[in-house]
Amino acid sequence: MNQLIYSGGVQQIHDKINNWYLENARDLPWRRPGATGWEVMVSEFMLQQTPVVRVLPVWEEWMRRWPRPQDLAAEPLSEALKAWGRLGYPRRAQRLHAAAVEITTEYNGQVPHSEEQLRALPGVGDYTAAAIACFAFHEPTVVVDTNIRRVHARLFGGMALPEQSPRASEFARARQVQPDDSATANLWNISVMELGALVCTARSPKCEQCPVFDDCAWIKAGQPAPHYTPKGQAWKGTDRQVRGAIMAILREHEEPVAEQSFLADLAHQSHAKYVALSMLESPLEQRERALAGLLNDGLAVNESGGIRLPS
DNA sequence: GACTCGTGGCA
DNA sequence: TTGCCAAGAGT
Known part of the structure; x- marks a missing residue:
């Protein structure tokens, strides 16, 4: 990784992945140019551990019913839980409702722009705070989600999968490989995430479609297998x-x-x-x-x- | 750090 | 068919 950074190879990787995104990104409603902070925030809550295809119809309905934080805040929690439907993890709806109340009372109905203020809202952790600030308000934050962790692990680390729990070193690396220019860094965050979601996937990565195939440390190492076997999530009888x-x-x-x-x-x-x-x-x-x-x-x-x- | 917390699609 | 996994957060 360090060799790449110091040799300037990272800038070419920025260009390759960002250009790939501009050509191949999915057209998602919360990515459209005029998307509000609230629209992005709701999408981020729904997308926690949940695939895009299941989020889309529920997000549309929520935005139709509650286009602003104060619209949701005015409703009882029961309405949020019912409208959440079968998305799963209903505590996310509970926390999103609580966050809407807090935004209404503490921020005059405006979703805060700063990562720190976002991070203090219910249900907003490190990832979601960085993502909202980046995607909605164009702050050059360091976004680290499961897709980005996996791309970094392969491209820079030569590993099949990232560690099972995020390490401080991963955040340090994510910061290091971030483009210096603010606008480029902003695009880089969403581009790497999209690459991880569409090409550099967990199970059967489409390496033949990858814009940085020639740069990938995992490919160069001969695609070694994961050094651990993920333990499944028990469900039946839980x-x-x-x-x-x-x-x-x-x-x-x-x-x-x-x-x-x-x-x-x-x-x-x-x-x-x-x-x-x-x-x-x-x-x-x-x-x-x-x-x-x-x-x-x-x-x-x-x-x-x-x-x-x-x- | 290890657990818990929903749901559904897919290899 | 069954296990893996999907834009994590909170304890």
């Missing part, structure tokens, strides 16, 4: 599965659902994607634990009439 089933029921009911019939409904719901809860070892115990978790997280409330979404 609390997460049951939490998802509970939220699916609550989204469909305006009135509180009595805990008794609620648990029965949960056991018999026919949604094809859920494994029959009778298969679980301790179904009742697990349902109760999952429900307790949701109540504790503020994603559901228990009132006299039963369980419902929080208002």
